[in-house]
Amino acid sequence: MTNFRTQAIHAGYEPNDEHDHAAVPPIYASAAFNLGDALRGDALAAGELDGFEYSRVANPTVDALERRVAALEGGIGAVAVGSGMAAVTYALMCAGEGGGRIIAPTDLYGASVDALGDFLPQFGIHADFVKDINDLDEVESKIGPDTRAIFAETVANPSTEVLDIEPLAALAHRHGIAVIVDNTVPTPYLLRPIEFGADIVVHSTTKGITGHGNAIGGIIVDGGHFDWTNGRFPQFTMRQQVISDDRAGEWHSFGEKYGSAAFIKRIRIKYLRTFGAVQSPFNAYLSLVGLETLPQRVSQQVATATRIAEHLTHNPHVTKVNYSGLGTTPQYELVRKYFPNGVGQIMSFLVDGSPENVRRIIDGTKLFSYVPNIGDARSLIVDPAHITHREVPAEARRAAGVTDNMLRLSIGLEDVDDLIADLDQAIAGAY
Template identity: 75%
Template sequence: MSFDFTTQSIHAGYDPLANGDAASVPIYSSAAFTMESAERGDALAAGEAKGFSYSRVANPTVDVLEKRIAALEGGDNAVAVASGMAAVSFSLLCAAEGGGRIISPTNLYGASVDAMETFFPQFGVHTDFVKDINDLAEVESKIGPDTRAIFCESVANPSTEITDIAALADLAHRHGVALIVDNTVPTPYLFRPIEFGADVVVHSTTKGITGHGNAIGGVVVDGGHFDWTNGRFPQFTRTELVVSDERNGVWRSFADMFGAEAYIRRVRIKYLRTFGAVASPFNAYLSLVGLETLGPRVGREVATATAVAKYLQTNPHVKAVNYSGIGTTGQDDLVAKYYPKGVGTILSFLMDGDESNVRRILDGAKLFSYVPNIGDARSLIVDPARITHREVPRAYREAAGVTDNLIRLSIGLEEPADLIADLEQAIGGAY
């Protein structure tokens, strides 16, 4: 049977009969698991048998989260990790390791830009940045023999600009390049990139998926349809000891061993197991609890975000509002195509005056918490240029509109009129 999204968010990936008939997913707080026999232990270590042996590689609670998010994203398989940045880093390095290049816009979350600009090059992985990810000619001009992946956010943070995923996927696939999409802002409730051609989807599950600001986590979801053996990705076709049987002289590559699952298995076996950014069972449990209310929760938050954005357009001290859901980015065609249920719960706005006015607004807000997070049930306020995008080079920040006078909101579940009143008094008091 095929089930509705909301039904899957409650039930997908879990079998009570295999878990002591527990109606709610148990927290398996165990570092390791009995392998039952020497023969089964050998098969587990070789990746030839499914099961659990050590929680740095896989854990039953985390496994349910992985299966549930893969189902909600329409993916084939998933690996949960300790944070959203671990998901971004693992997904990109797994595709580009060994001297590959990535193409990316600069209007991304600050830590993603910093990783690609200053850190990944230390590992031989370089990024070619473009000004506009929807300018296909500009993107195509950056594709070279070493290009492995195009990376983007489905909805950019904090501009809420929308990426034309289907067009970008067509371009990437014509050149044998993978498309990796950070879908954190809309969540799979509002948008599923794999349905429009994306190959890999990543999330900071800390945000809308968990939804209550109480658990850090991330996930990498593989669509299962990209050909990682097309010649651009030698890491998947060279033989490796970790998936081979040295004693019997049987040598395999990840592609030999796992076929279409080569990419996501490499994320787990090489990146999760080696670098160790492991999702804790307790955090996975909190994310599963959050997922159960994802649809109704995000639906209400989107409606409130729309009301708040429309109010801000009427405030005389607000110079501009960035929320593609009300047409401020000039992308109504893409909104209609990809986001019939809304574009997400964040928005940003530009204030007149100077940075001192912004600081008085931040300090004057009563309901909005001054927090560097998004997707919380509480409404949050922050100054991106000073906090979330501080490490982004000035030229990139300013090109994305992230100036000292920009404020970002993440809308929660409070009554819309109360949030608007709080902004009204905070802005009024700042001038």
């Protein structure tokens, strides 16, 4: 297999006649594409011919991003969408359509908790939350006839708790249930969840994949191993007009027509085409450029994050540091198994005193930007209880360890000594 660093630059795009030999993937800023002759147009619309007709469904720049991320994750295909939350909600809705249930932990990103606990139930999709997604007995106790999928983050935000994918996937597959994981924090450079049994991988490409805080986006990657026609997912076995030819009397279901690619095809043909959270070609271009330096950026960020986490453990005002990459946590063996190159650039820590001290630390930093994002080239600081997890019910916040005395850091590419000095002076000044 081609090395990851090489794929990050070359996968998914060929500078050939089709692209006028452009060395970098061009930005195809076109809403639609000429269908050619009538026969070609009919074949494109019917899905019998690969090509581009309308950018709401597919675009050459976006296609290059999809192919590259699918290659990096080891998937059979991908669909890029307008944001990370579009990727999360599309994936969960595609699995849970028509009254399904999703098992998930409470320590998810705030908007994901809100989607599962409050919003998706309005569409007939309900969540069964567990306290510990790595507790297989607790997870299995939630599995019922309507359970469709298990959803979790490979590295939880902001606790950095690590998901034990392999046994969870084995349990899920024994029951015919899919495993959907959010791999945003580590990126495929640090972890390829499909290799450990995950079926669907989602990302906010806004974060580490793009890496510079300049483009919103999301992506869904299909591992291509799950049987969506096993009886739990009627949406994949019912015959549908959009992929059939009623004039010829040919009717198909997604399972019949696309086999192992049924899920990702349904995402594109039903969700992207109908709900329309389209990835902009310009944003896809920025993500492709960002991907080229993903290994180098993340390697440096992990090294810096580890040093900062170690340093914070010695600060008298820091009562707890959440960074599973330290090697001193109960998850040491899981980190060694899944994350030999590190768990990523985010961490969180608790301080003593009052929420006023937290505000003073935030206002006292000079290099850390007060920004609700992660994976940027710049280092960022935020108070999750008031920003990223504001919509999460208090009980779920407490269960995830998100208190008013927590700060989350996303480590960028600045000099580590400068970042440590900035935190030291901000914390000292706050007290």
